[in-house]
Amino acid sequence: MRMEGLRDRTKQFALRIIRLCSALPKETAAQTIGKQVLRSGTSVAANFREASRARTDAEFIAKLGIVEQELDETCLWLELLVESMIVPEKQLVDLRQEADELIRIIVAASKATKAKK
Numbered sequence: 001m002r003m004e005g006l007r008d009r010t011k012q013f014a015l016r017i018i019r020l021c022s023a024l025p026k027e028t029a030a031q032t033i034g035k036q037v038l039r040s041g042t043s044v045a046a047n048f049r050e051a052s053r054a055r056t057d058a059e060f061i062a063k064l065g066i067v068e069q070e071l072d073e074t075c076l077w078l079e080l081l082v083e084s085m086i087v088p089e090k091q092l093v094d095l096r097q098e099a100d101e102l103i104r105i106i107v108a109a110s111k112a113t114k115a116k117k
Contacts (some may be wrong), residue, residue: 003052006105010045010067014101016095017041017074020087035062037077043070044102057113064110071103 018041021034031093051063078096081087 006109007045007049007052010102012100013095014042014045016098020092020095024081025086027086027105029084030081032076033084033086037074037081040070040073040077044074048106051101057116061110061113064113066108068106068110069101071083071106075099075103 017037021038024030024034047063047066047070051060051067052059052061075096078092078099082089082092
């Protein structure tokens with residue numbers, strides 16, 4: 001996938017996270033987890049944008065590592081929203097799938113960049 005496509009895809013992911021968090025119940029647990037998923041989920045797009053502007057392969061790989069970490073953390077918060085029964089599982093299936101796909105893409109991009117060195 002091209003860099004521009006991934007920039008847009010990670011931005012769309014962040015927007016979906018924002019909409020999810022805006023719709024969460026006002027109870028303490030939901031809002032606490034919501035703040036965490038909001039931070040990590042929107043960070044994916046910001047850090048990918050930084051990665052796309054990297055000056056060196058090493059910088060690119062390092063930034064992709066941050067993107068991968070933020071995606072993995074987002075997956076945890078999404079799992080907790082489902083397992084705590086705050087959000088029905090079926091409501092988050094597509095978002096969780098997108099997070100998993102993005103992780104696979106980011107890992108592949110990082111490995112490919114390392115291999116060309």
